[in-house]
Amino acid sequence: MKINDSIKKSADLGIGAPQNRSGKAVDKAGVEKTPSDNVTLSTQARALAGQSGDKGVFNTDKVNEIKAAIANGTFQVDAQRIADGLIDTVKDLISTRKG
Template sequence: MKIGPLSEAALTPATGPVRSERASTSAGLAGAQDSSGVPVSVSAAARSLEVSSAGSGIDEAKVAAVRAAIANGTFTVDAGAIADKLLSNAQEVLSRMRD
């Protein structure tokens, strides 16, 4: 798995109270208030992300095959491949930090 590039927005800390309950991102929340009485609005772009995440592109057949392999003890992990990816991702992050 490759981690995507970091953006400045991803590194900026959030301000104010942040709620993580799934219900707080429903489409009917535009203009609603959270438990502290602070007005909350969810942009159309944010709502479209929630809708599009429903069809997240997860290969259910592959998940079932991996789950079955784990259950019957035949799943193997290629530690070398994982180490290579971790090192590659670390090198990429470090090279971006130097720029």
Template structure:
């Protein structure tokens, strides 16, 4: 194998002004001299963040109640009331039917 040690010059390369620029500055049209270190957050983003904070404070699941039910099931003392289950199932079905009708 023969190694070519010759160096080819490139004529279209300029030295520039010596300032370091971001690699994508020319592609994105950003002029580094005109950029600032400020961030603008929209009102919608602020509302979203505050609602996220509020919802994180309100627990959707009562973990103490879940633990009570788990222990009652494991001890064999959990009682199922079929009338309550049937009533709540019917309520859920009625709500689903009403929401489906509202969409139509």
């Protein structure tokens, strides 16, 4: 199976993105997106981002390894491991709700 993320790459162009009646790209709230939209992180958010260190949020090498395995058809899903993880998560959610 080959993964094609061309829609994600072209989202800033409004291709594949939700549109209003005039055909302009809009966000979930219906606000028009323009190429000049900017995001500014607060001082606290920048400090938190800096705490992740050099490791980053995820292991890039592992992600690339998984992408390659998916692309060449050798990626295998361990259904038992996924099921166990889901059950553990549900147990945690139930126990925190009771407590």
